Amino acid sequence: MxxxxxxxxxxxxxxxxxxxxPRRRPWRRLRPAAAVAASATATPPSEGNIVIVGAGVAGLATALALRRLGVGAAVLEQGEALRAGGTSLTLFKNGWRVLDAVGVADELRAKYLRIQGQEVRAVERRVLLETLASKLPPGTISFSSKLKSIAEQGPDGTLLELEDGRQILSKIVIGCDGVNSPIARWMGFSEPRxxxxxxxxxxxxxxxxxxxxxxxxxxxxxxxxxxxxxxxxxxxxxxxxxxxxxxxxxxxxxxxxxxxxxxxxxxxxxxxxxxxxxxxxxxxxxxxxxDRWLWPGLAPGASSRGGRVVLAGDAWHPMTPNLGQGACCALEDAVVLARRLAPAAAGGGAGAGVVEAAMRAYETERWARVFPLTARAGLVGxxxxxxxxxxxxxxxxxxxxxxxxxxxxxxxxxxxxxxxxxxxxxx
The missing domain is CATH 3.30.9.30 (D-Amino Acid Oxidase; Chain A, domain 2)
Structure with missing residues (x-):
């Protein structure tokens, strides 16, 4: 040694x-996508239109944020149940703002200690996942659904093939499949360093x-x-x-x-x-x-060139825990992506250009946030x-x-x- x-x-x-x-600020309320979409008569898409791969923090928070905005999504989880292992996650005030936004913060605050009177709490990973999942409709999460391959199908969307032989054709795929993400690898990202x-x-x-x-x-x-x-x-x-x-x-x-x-x-x-x-x-x-540093001009973008696949959380920007921001940034990703994507996807038949523009806007907004944090966490470590x-x-x-x-x-x-x-x- x-x-x-x-x-x-x-x-x-x-x-x-x-x-x-913490500095307090008045909350502004974001209306559901159904209220801001261009077509007032648009019907919510079926859950097959958006598939989230991974039922971790980023995946479940994204599914919940989308649902609150009137957009359904199906979640694929390779495990037989939600992740029971792991220990706890330290959530700072930015993480709690997101949990407030999706309506689960107070339920969690009641269970965990506030550190030195600040809006900082260590939360058990298992309980956080269970709390997020409990707010989704029954059947949203498909367990024992491990991704085998992914392939673009042009205007029809993206084909996901699972290890058990099932195939899912999805209009939009959100990769929240963690540090060793197969989707990130498919999109051309290097292995985490x-x-x-x-x-x-x-x-x-x-x-x-x-x-x-x-x-x-x-x-x-x-x-x-x-x-x-x-x-x-x-x-x-x-x-x-x-x-x-x-x-x-x-x-x-x-x-x-x-x-x-x-x-x-x-x-x-x-x-x-x-x-x-x-x-x-x-x-x-x-x-x-x-970690993975998203160098400008060198790292691939968070969304695919076809505008049908996008990454969030550790799948896109794994970082060391030295700033306590891994889970917090995954939560931030979830609410920003949902806010950008929901209006584009609310009608169920939005063109690829509209969806791609929403994904690119998310990517631009989040890159400016996560790249400096990833670098700073690495240097502090x-x-x-x-x-x-x-x-x-x-x-x-x-x-x-x-x-x-x-x-x-x-x-x-x-x-x-x-x-x-x-x-x-x-x-």
């Missing part, structure tokens, strides 16, 4: 984050109540950093990021995963170790951290994963205090988002 020397004497720095209060460090994540459980204040706790070593944050009155999320030349073999043994994580931070602060030991073995995951002792001393004494306390550092969580009133014709 390349980290042996840096772990044996970590020279730790332990601090808590302090974030500025491994950034040189990995992460352990876990969710500790305290049946009698967890003992920590609602704040984020960070600990920095040489080439290793960790942190933990209360999620709810009974759960605490924790993470460890560590340098590694390559991801190495995948470990599936849950006991081995937890043991390796504890070994990485042996001798670190007792609070962190106590949280980790209170974590069920099955609630620990280890993943390589990757490189900075805090330094191993050189002298450089780490400067980092801990000067850089880190400014990063975790300066209000301007969190300006990226500002996001304008209108409330979406449910379409009158929605049952």
């Amino acid at each position: 390349a980290l042996a020397t840096s772990i044996s004497s970590p020279q730790l720095r332990h601090c808590s984050s302090s974030v500025p209060p 491994y950034v040189g460090h990995m992460a352990f994540r876990g969710l500790a459980e305290y049946a009698d109540g967890q003992p920590f204040e609602p704040k984020v706790n960070y600990i920095y070593g040489r080439g290793v950093r960790a942190g933990f944050v209360p999620v709810s009155p009974t759960k605490v999320y924790w993470f460890i990021c560590f340098n590694r030349q390559d991801p190495g073999p995948k470990i599936t043994d849950p006991v081995a995963l937890k043991s390796e994580a504890l070994e990485l931070v042996r001798g670190w602060p007792s609070d962190l170790l106590a949280v980790m030991r209170s974590t069920p073995e099955g609630a620990v995951v280890r993943t390589p951290l990757v 490189a900075l805090v994963q330094w191993e050189n002792p002298a450089v780490c001393a400067a980092r801990d004494g000067v850089v880190i205090p400014r990063l975790v306390r300066l209000g301007p550092f969190l300006e990226h969580t500002n996001f304008e988002c209108d409330l979406i009133e449910p379409a009158p014709q929605s049952p």
